[in-house]
Amino acid sequence: MEGNNKQLSDIRELVRRLASEASVVSEPTDYAKIRKVHKEAIKSGYLPSRTHGIDPSVRSIETCIALCEMVSPDRNMIVATLIYNLCAAGVLDINRIEELWDADVAHLVTGLMKVTTLYGKQTVVKTDNFRRLLMALADDIRVIIIMIVDRLTLMRAINHHPDEKFVIDTAFEANYLYAPLAHRLGLYKIKSELEDMSLKYSSRETYTKIARELNETKAARDAYIASFIAPVKEKLDKTGLKYEIKGRTKSIFSIWNKLRKQQVELSGIYDLFAIRIILDVPREDEKAECWRVFSIVTDMYTSNPKRLKDWLSIPKGNGYESLHTTVMGPDSKWVEVQIRTRRMDLVAEKGLAAHWKYKGIKSEGQLDAWMNNVRDILETADGPMELMKNFKMDLYDKEVFIFTPMGDLYRLPMGASVLDFAFAVHSKLGCSCVGGKVNGRNRKLNHKLSSGDTVEITTSPSQTPKLDWLNFVVTNKARNKIRQTINERANRSSEFGRELLQRRCKNRKIELEEGTLMRSIKKLGYRTVTDFYKAIADESIDVNDVIATYELIYSAEHKAEIERRSAEEFELIDPNERLSDGNDDILVIGDNIKGVNYRLSKCCNPIYGDDVFGFVSAEGVIKIHRMNCPNSNHIRERYPYRVIRTRWSGKAGNQFAATVRILGNDDISIVTNITSIINKEKDVNMRNISIESHDGMFSGFLVLGINDTSALNNIIKKIKTVKGVKDVQRSN
Numbered sequence: 181m182e183g184n185n186k187q188l189s190d191i192r193e194l195v196r197r198l199a200s201e202a203s204v205v206s207e208p209t210d211y212a213k214i215r216k217v218h219k220e221a222i223k224s225g226y227l228p229s230r231t232h233g234i235d236p237s238v239r240s241i242e243t244c245i246a247l248c249e250m251v252s253p254d255r256n257m258i259v260a261t262l263i264y265n266l267c268a269a270g271v272l273d274i275n276r277i278e279e280l281w282d283a284d285v286a287h288l289v290t291g292l293m294k295v296t297t298l299y300g301k302q303t304v305v306k307t308d309n310f311r312r313l314l315m316a317l318a319d320d321i322r323v324i325i326i327m328i329v330d331r332l333t334l335m336r337a338i339n340h341h342p343d344e345k346f347v348i349d350t351a352f353e354a355n356y357l358y359a360p361l362a363h364r365l366g367l368y369k370i371k372s373e374l375e376d377m378s379l380k381y382s383s384r385e386t387y388t389k390i391a392r393e394l395n396e397t398k399a400a401r402d403a404y405i406a407s408f409i410a411p412v413k414e415k416l417d418k419t420g421l422k423y424e425i426k427g428r429t430k431s432i433f434s435i436w437n438k439l440r441k442q443q444v445e446l447s448g449i450y451d452l453f454a455i456r457i458i459l460d461v462p463r464e465d466e467k468a469e470c471w472r473v474f475s476i477v478t479d480m481y482t483s484n485p486k487r488l489k490d491w492l493s494i495p496k497g498n499g500y501e502s503l504h505t506t507v508m509g510p511d512s513k514w515v516e517v518q519i520r521t522r523r524m525d526l527v528a529e530k531g532l533a534a535h536w537k538y539k540g541i542k543s544e545g546q547l548d549a550w551m552n553n554v555r556d557i558l559e560t561a562d563g564p565m566e567l568m569k570n571f572k573m574d575l576y577d578k579e580v581f582i583f584t585p586m587g588d589l590y591r592l593p594m595g596a597s598v599l600d601f602a603f604a605v606h607s608k609l610g611c612s613c614v615g616g617k618v619n620g621r622n623r624k625l626n627h628k629l630s631s632g633d634t635v636e637i638t639t640s641p642s643q644t645p646k647l648d649w650l651n652f653v654v655t656n657k658a659r660n661k662i663r664q665t666i667n668e669r670a671n672r673s674s675e676f677g678r679e680l681l682q683r684r685c686k687n688r689k690i691e692l693e694e695g696t697l698m699r700s701i702k703k704l705g706y707r708t709v710t711d712f713y714k715a716i717a718d719e720s721i722d723v724n725d726v727i728a729t730y731e732l733i734y735s736a737e738h739k740a741e742i743e744r745r746s747a748e749e750f751e752l753i754d755p756n757e758r759l760s761d762g763n764d765d766i767l768v769i770g771d772n773i774k775g776v777n778y779r780l781s782k783c784c785n786p787i788y789g790d791d792v793f794g795f796v797s798a799e800g801v802i803k804i805h806r807m808n809c810p811n812s813n814h815i816r817e818r819y820p821y822r823v824i825r826t827r828w829s830g831k832a833g834n835q836f837a838a839t840v841r842i843l844g845n846d847d848i849s850i851v852t853n854i855t856s857i858i859n860k861e862k863d864v865n866m867r868n869i870s871i872e873s874h875d876g877m878f879s880g881f882l883v884l885g886i887n888d889t890s891a892l893n894n895i896i897k898k899i900k901t902v903k904g905v906k907d908v909q910r911s912n
Contacts, residue, residue, distance in 0.1 A: 194241045201248035202258050210255070213280050214262055221271040232346050234337055236265040243326070243333045250370055251329065256281070257322050260288035261330070268293060291323035294632065324361060331358045332370055335377045351381035375433035390432050390439075408509045409455065415476050421469065422460035454516040458525050466521045467492050470503050473519050481507035484514070583634040592629065595654045599625045602637045603658035610658060611665055612639040626652040644669065670714050677713030684723050691814055693734070700730045768829050769794050769802060778802040780836070784809035784912050787836035789889030794824035802826075810912060835885040837867065838892050839911040842880050845904040846873040853902045854882075857895070863887050864895055881911060 199211070218237075244261050247253040259281055266272045267289050277286040331354050341347050355378035362371040380387040405427045416423055430438070457477075461469045470492055477483075487506035495501045502520040509515040578594050582601050590604050598618065603610030615624055617636040629635065645662045653659055685692055698709075704721065706712040715721045767778060778794065784806040786792050791807040795815055804826060805812055816823060844850055851871060858866050865885035871878055886892050892910065899908045 194238065194245065198241055198244050198248070198258075201245055202253075202255075206255055206258060210259055210281075214259075217263065217266055217272060217280075221266055221269065232338075232341070232343060234334070239330070239333055239337065240265055242337075243330045246329045246333055247326070250367065251325055253322075253325075256285045256288055257326060259285050260292065261326055264289050264292045268296065288320060288323060288326070291320050292326065295323060295327060325367075328358050328362050328367065328370060332374060335374060335381075338381070339377075347381050351378040354378050355382075372431040372433070376431055379433045379436055386436060387432060390435055394432070394435075404510070404513065405455070408515055411480060412455075412457075412477060415480065416457075416473065419472070419476070421473070423473075424458045424460075426456040426458065427454070454518060456518045456520070456525075459519075459521045461521055463523065466524070470519050470521065474503055474505060477507060477517050477519075478505065481509055481515075483507045487516075580629050580631045580633075582629050583632070585634060585636045593654050596629050597625060597652055597654070598623055598627045598629065598635060598637070599649060600653050600655045600658050601629060601635050603653070603655065603661055605637065607657075607661050609637055609639060610661060611645055612641065612643045614638050614640045614643050625649070670710060673717040674710045674713035677716035677718075680716055681713070681723055681726060685727065688727065689814070689817065690727065690731070691818075692730070696734050697730060700726065700733050703729055703733065767792075767804065767826055769824055769826050778804055781805045781809065783811055785837060785839060787838050787889055787892065788828055788834070788887060792826050792828070794826040795819070796822040796824065835863075835865065835887055838884050838886045840882045840884060840892075840896065840899070841907075841909050841911040842882065842899065842905060843907040844878055844902075845906070846876050846878040847904050850878070850902060850904045851880075854899055854905070857898050857902065858882075858884070861891075861895060861898075863891055877906075 195211075199206070240262050244253075244258050247257060247261065263272060263277065263285075267274075267277065274286045274290060277289055334350060335354050338347050338350060354374045359371045359374040359378070362368075362374060376387070409425055409427070413425065457473055459466075459469055459473065484506045487504070489502075489504035491501055492503050501524045502518055504516065504518050506514050506516050580592050580594055580596055582590050582592060582596075584590070584605065590601065592600055592604060596604075598616040599610060599613055602613040602616070613625060615622060615638045616627070617623070617638065618627060618629065618633050620634075622638075645665045647666060649662050650659060653662065682692070701709060701712045704712065704726065706715065716723055716726065769778065779801055780786055781795075781803045786804055786806045786809075792804050793807060793812070794802040794804055797803050802824060805815070809815075842854070851869075855866060855869070858864055863886070866882065867885050868883035869880065871880035884892070884895065886895070896908050896910070899905060
């Protein structure tokens with residue numbers, strides 16, 4: 181009973197303190213309404229329970245007191261902080277809050293509840309996405325300020341808490357998340373206290389050691405600063421300048437950071453303490469008077485030129501202006517001296533300059549400029565929090581932040597769907613996605629996600645990307661992977677369709693001509709060859725119909741060729757006569773037919789002495805093929821009526837092009853030896869040579885100008901005698 185009385189007494193004392201601190205902004209009826217709601221909660225058994233042994237009601241009152249001491253909150257921030265836990269416990273709902281107070285209080289409580297839900301996601305706080313989601317869900321900068329001060333209250337309450345893991349996690353979160361946010365908002369005292377307590381809880385031995393050393397040297401430091409300042413004040417007083425001199429010691433966390441980075445002892449830190457001289461001078465005289473003071477200080481004490489920082493001549497990009505120098509003071513100790521005007525000091529400490537950036541804290545672009553605007557509003561003279569009511573947090577209104585069931589956090593563009601999220605997690609997950617559970621409810625692929633959603637993807641091994649998926653996905657990763665997968669599938673299907681058509685044509689002894697096939701594809705209504713072959717593979721068109729269409733077009737285009745030519749069309753000539761075109765006739769075609777143009781076929785390159793036959797082409801020209809031509813069987817089987825008996829006339833003399841393929845060892849002299857043999861032959865000319873080598877072997881083709889087959893056979897035999905030549909054959 182005595183313990184309960186003590187607790188009630190403590191709460192009453194906290195309430196009295198709050199009433200005193202918040203008297204300027206609070207309304208008398210607020211506390212009466214809050215007491216009434218608390219009594220209802222006690223009667224119904226819904227009073228908020230302790231978390232980690234900390235009474236939530238006490239914590240909310242202490243948070244309000246800290247808000248009044250450090251931030252100057254508005255009335256609605258105080259009320260929202262006091263009733264939030266009641267709302268979370270189910271005692272109040274948003275509609276009742278609007279009835280008892282107003283929509284703005286309800287708006288703040290809603291923001292606090294949204295932000296608090298993040299801590300039930302089991303997420304890793306150390307992620308930029310978590311901070312972005314926190315800002316996005318808050319919707320109002322006052323919610324973030326309440327969260328920062330609440331975290332300060334919690335940190336103050338957990339010193340020597342029995343749950344060590346809870347203390348370490350809370351300290352880490354305060355240092356990583358809330359201290360940087362406080363710094364960006366210009367809440368420097370809160371930032372420093374959070375960092376110091378974070379170090380204290382995570383490394384108590386280090387904290388205690390630094391604190392002890394500072395306490396042991398405090399009297400000596402104070403005396404030293406006084407001895408350093410005294411002669412400086414004497415000189416400045418003689419100038420007639422209006423000024424103020426401040427001395428400050430770095431926070432324990434900042435000292436630890438310096439010790440860790442510079443690998444020095446406490447005595448080795450230059451700016452363990454610093455002197456700041458602040459001048460009250462007109463704007464037009466600022467720079468001149470700052471340099472004047474600099475001259476006075478450096479005349480008295482030796483300066484370190486390497487430590488001079490001139491941000492008067494060229495201010496920092498964030499607006500920071502000051503003149504810093506480090507001088508050797510009495511007893512050969514280094515002291516940092518900062519010289520600035522009252523305006524510069526106000527800007528550096530509270531106003532436009534982003535002091536957090538000066539300290540090297542990571543910038544976030546848009547967040548930086550936005551925070552500076554907030555700082556300006558916070559520093560206005562009268563009722564800054566009243567101006568915050570309409571100051572919306574639209575920093576991340578073009579993004580959504582989504583959780584996996586395990587608490588991992590992903591950032592996606594606004595309008596992202598369940599399918600976008602699946603591809604963001606993994607491409608394979610996206611390709612097999614059939615839907616998902618959003619906050620426990622089944623949703624379709626195209627369901628649009630909102631910040632804070634928890635999404636569990638549902639997959640099927642039979643699922644494959646569809647073309648219509650491109651109509652609702654918004655991320656580049658999803659769009660690119662869908663297109664890539666569809667194209668790869670189409671290409672594989674197209675290749676299968678090509679092979680199927682070629683195999684069927686081969687079975688029916690049909691040789692496909694590319695031009696006729698292209699016209700057939702167009703006739704069948706396909707825009708691309710890939711679509712055509714894919715249709716064959718998908719069986720949306722019968723391959724037999726394709727072949728039938730091809731043969732109809734082929735027959736129509738070659739109708740003139742199909743007509744058999746009669747020998748009566750030609751005039752018989754004596755075998756020994758020459759043709760009318762003036763060329764020596766070395767071929768006897770048919771029954772000594774006269775006036776016929778012929779060509780040597782390039783598919784087999786016949787030369788004098790080969791067994792040959794003639795084939796009447798569509799142009800009316802007879803093409804001469806070797807009997808063993810690769811196309812001879814097909815020609816004879818399909819077009820026997822167009823084949824004409826042909827023989828050589830016995831009048832050699834013209835040179836023919838013959839190609840010889842050679843295989844051998846890759847030796848630098850082998851080609852020289854081969855060309856030497858050819859050059860020695862009287863009626864053989866080298867027209868072209870191409871050689872490739874690989875793994876110690878070479879292969880090559882020789883194009884020779886040669887009279888007949890006997891000469892060709894003879895040169896082949898001689899090339900085979902060259903050392904290193906493995907094989908020599910005539911090529912088509």
